[in-house]
Every structure is written in structure tokens, then in C-alpha cells.
Amino acid sequence: MAKRRRLTLPDPGGSVPPGSAPADTAPQEGPAPEARAFLRPDLGAPDAARFDAAAADAAASDARASGRRPGTALPPIAQVAAEASATAALRALSDSMAAVRAEGRLVARLPLDAIAADHLVRDRLETDDEAMAALMTSIRQHGQRTPIEVADLGGGRYGLISGWRRLTALGRLAREDARFGTVLALVRRPASAAEAYVAMVEENEVRLGLSHYERARIVARAAALGVFGSEKEALSRLFAHASRARRSKVGSFLRVYHALDGALRFPAALPERSGLQLARLAETDPPAVAALAAALTADPPATAAAEAARIGQALSQRGRAASAPAVPAVPEAQPEPIAPEPGPLVLRGPVPAAAAPPPVEIRPGVFLAVTGIFARPIITLSGPCVDPVFRDRLVAWLETGR
Numbered sequence: 001m002a003k004r005r006r007l008t009l010p011d012p013g014g015s016v017p018p019g020s021a022p023a024d025t026a027p028q029e030g031p032a033p034e035a036r037a038f039l040r041p042d043l044g045a046p047d048a049a050r051f052d053a054a055a056a057d058a059a060a061s062d063a064r065a066s067g068r069r070p071g072t073a074l075p076p077i078a079q080v081a082a083e084a085s086a087t088a089a090l091r092a093l094s095d096s097m098a099a100v101r102a103e104g105r106l107v108a109r110l111p112l113d114a115i116a117a118d119h120l121v122r123d124r125l126e127t128d129d130e131a132m133a134a135l136m137t138s139i140r141q142h143g144q145r146t147p148i149e150v151a152d153l154g155g156g157r158y159g160l161i162s163g164w165r166r167l168t169a170l171g172r173l174a175r176e177d178a179r180f181g182t183v184l185a186l187v188r189r190p191a192s193a194a195e196a197y198v199a200m201v202e203e204n205e206v207r208l209g210l211s212h213y214e215r216a217r218i219v220a221r222a223a224a225l226g227v228f229g230s231e232k233e234a235l236s237r238l239f240a241h242a243s244r245a246r247r248s249k250v251g252s253f254l255r256v257y258h259a260l261d262g263a264l265r266f267p268a269a270l271p272e273r274s275g276l277q278l279a280r281l282a283e284t285d286p287p288a289v290a291a292l293a294a295a296l297t298a299d300p301p302a303t304a305a306a307e308a309a310r311i312g313q314a315l316s317q318r319g320r321a322a323s324a325p326a327v328p329a330v331p332e333a334q335p336e337p338i339a340p341e342p343g344p345l346v347l348r349g350p351v352p353a354a355a356a357p358p359p360v361e362i363r364p365g366v367f368l369a370v371t372g373i374f375a376r377p378i379i380t381l382s383g384p385c386v387d388p389v390f391r392d393r394l395v396a397w398l399e400t401g402r
Contacts (some may be wrong), residue, residue: 107147109182110158113170115150119159120200121221124214136169144170147184149194161188161196162203193227194237201238211268212275216253238366252279262295266304274308277315
């Protein structure tokens with residue numbers, strides 16, 4: 001390597017000969033002569049032609065240093081080693097890409113029409129128009145920031161796992177601008193349909209959350225499709241990370257789903273309190289819930305608020321009817337005892353009477369008759385001797401036993 005030399009700037013007047021420095025001027029650093037040879041004299045910029053020539057000279061020097069003639073190839077052993085190293089690097093890169101793709105960490109840009117949005121039964125029943133408009137505005141201004149998740153169905157087709165709102169927003173934007181005709185997607189390979197459903201539910205739970213009715217619906221539908229063995233298994237698998245209280249509420253809303261599915265126009269807007277009351281009513285009085293379903297089907301409410309109001313009114317009426325005191329039964333009218341003489345003394349007691357025999361004279365002027373039903377017999381004393389004095393004596397005897 002050439003040693004850098006000091007360059008002494010000549011005196012502008014030319015009085016100082018080149019190679020010497022005046023007594024009051026310090027030597028200054030500058031490019032070596034061989035480096036200055038590559039500078040264009042007019043601009044001081046590198047000259048490409050001279051650099052190319054210098055590169056060729058450097059290559060020739062390297063060849064001479066390695067024992068090769070300039071222009072000759074590497075020795076076979078070195079060439080084989082270089083090719084093996086390159087092949088190993090490419091194989092490692094290929095394996096890494098394959099692993100990334102298999103794990104679903106590779107983002108692909110796919111055409112919208114290659115994705116089947118109905119690949120899974122969707123857990124979300126409806127879309128808020130205001131939220132969808134905000135999402136479309138965000139994508140229009142900033143592009144798609146978060147990829148959707150799809151499953152590779154083969155043949156260039158993909159099934160949507162999660163990201164229905166983003167896919168829907170891009171589809172609407174694509175009708176206005178062809179630039180939005182593709183979607184960024186993570187290509188997943190779920191081991192089973194159950195795993196795909198779990199991924200869909202968890203993604204929606206994290207992003208926006210589902211209503212209790214929507215949660216119950218996806219549990220029932222997934223179990224009905226055979227994805228899970230039972231609704232109990234579907235509930236525990238789909239909401240494995242939910243709290244016990246939330247899973248309990250979803251289980252209650254399952255009764256509401258089975259009783260009112262198809263009758264509710266706005267099921268996702270059903271208030272939690274009303275839903276839990278309907279769940280209890282469906283368990284204790286199924287005909288009452290069936291009557292409510294028939295009424296809602298015959299006269300569908302126009303808005304979610306109107307539907308909630310009608311359900312609340314029906315529950316309130318049912319609650320008042322259940323809490324009203326029972327009307328006591330009117331006792332059967334008992335026939336008046338037949339007394340031989342006026343002024344009878346009637347005694348009511350628990351002594352059973354199987355029949356009502358005719359009055360019997362138990363002492364002169366006193367007749368005894370037993371009437372009434374088995375549980376509440378009526379004992380009647382009558383006769384000419386049953387007067388106020390007799391009654392007073394009888395009361396005293398009953399009080400003292402003498």
C-alpha cells in the first residue's frame with residue numbers, strides 16, 4: 001500500500017520552488033501523487049475511466065499475488081468450495097422462508113376475488129355503519145395496516161379466518177378504485193376446523209368484542225356443524241381465555257338463542273339484563289318465551305330500540321303476574337243446618353264428619369246435628385232448651401272443663 005505523502009502548496013507568486021516549504025508555512029496534507037492522477041484537473045472530481053483502469057490493475061495484482069495469471073478462473077477446489085458455500089446459504093434461506101410460510105408469518109398480497117369470505121360461519125352478525133365508514137377512510141388514506149388471516153384451500157383459493165371487516169371495507173373501496181383490489185394476508189395452515197374457529201373468535205374478542213348473543217350463536221353453530229362434539233365443548237374451547245363469569249353468561253344466552261333465533265331482528269343489540277331474564281324464563285316457562293317469539297315474528301319491530309322495549313315490556317308483565325298474590329279460593333257455600341227449633345248454637349271444629357245424619361235429641365229439649373265437609377265439620381245444637389242461659393253454661397264448661 002502506497003504511503004501517503006505530504007504536499008507543499010506552491011507560493012501563488014511562484015517564488016517558492018516545488019518540493020520546498022517556506023519558513024512561515026507548515027506542510028499540509030493532500031492526496032498522494034498516484035491518487036491525484038485520478039482527479040480531473042478541471043473539477044477535482046474522480047475520473048471514471050481512470051478508476052476502471054486502476055481497478056483492472058488491482059485485479060491483475062491480486063492474480064499475480066495468488067499465483068494466477070490475469071483473466072484466469074479460480075482453481076477447481078476453490079471454485080467448488082465457493083459454489084458449495086453459496087448453495088448452503090441459498091438452502092438455509094429457502095428453509096427459513098419455508099418455515100416462515102408454514103408458521104403463517106409471511107404476509108402475501110392476494111386478490112380479493114380469491115378469498116372466500118364464507119369459509120367459516122361468521123361470529124359477527126352485523127356491522128356498525130359508522131365504524132365501517134371510519135375503517136374505509138383509514139384504509140383510503142393510510143392503506144391496510146393489519147393483514148387478515150386466511151387458510152390456503154389450494155388452487156389459488158383462500159378461506160377467510162379473521163379480518164371480515166377489513167376485507168369488506170377493501171371490497172367496497174375496490175368498487176371505487178382498482179388500487180384496493182388486493183389484500184395483505186397471513187396465510188395460515190390451521191391443524192383443524194376447531195383451531196380456525198378459535199382463531200376467528202379470539203381475533204374478534206381482542207379487536208372489538210362480540211355481544212353475548214353472538215358468542216352463544218357461534219357456540220351453537222360450531223357444535224351443530226360438528227366442529228366440536230357438544231355445545232359445552234365448543235363453549236370451553238372457543239372462550240378458553242374468557243372469565244368464568246363470561247362463559248356462564250354465554251351459556252345462559254344459549255337458551256335465548258335456541259328459543260328466539262329467527263324471531264329477533266336485532267339480536268346483537270339485546271341488552272344483557274333482558275337476555276339473562278329471558279334465559280331464566282326459557283328454563284322455567286318455555287311456553288311464555290314461545291309466545292313472545294310468535295308475537296315478535298308476527299309484528300317485527302322496526303328498530304333495535306323498539307325490539308328491546310317490547311321485550312322489556314313483556315318481561316315486566318310476566319314479572320308482575322308472577323309476583324301477584326294468589327286469589328284465595330271461594331269456599332263452597334254450606335247449607336244451613338236444619339234445626340227443629342229456632343235459636344241454634346253452631347260449633348265449628350276439626351272433628352271429621354263423614355256424613356250429615358239428622359238431628360239427634362241428646363237431652364230433653366237439646367238436639368245435635370253434624371254437617372259440613374270432612375275437613376271442616378259444623379256441630380249444631382238446637383232445641384227449645386238452647387237459650388242464652390244454656391249458651392252461657394256451655395261456654396263456661398268449655399273454658400274450665402267443668
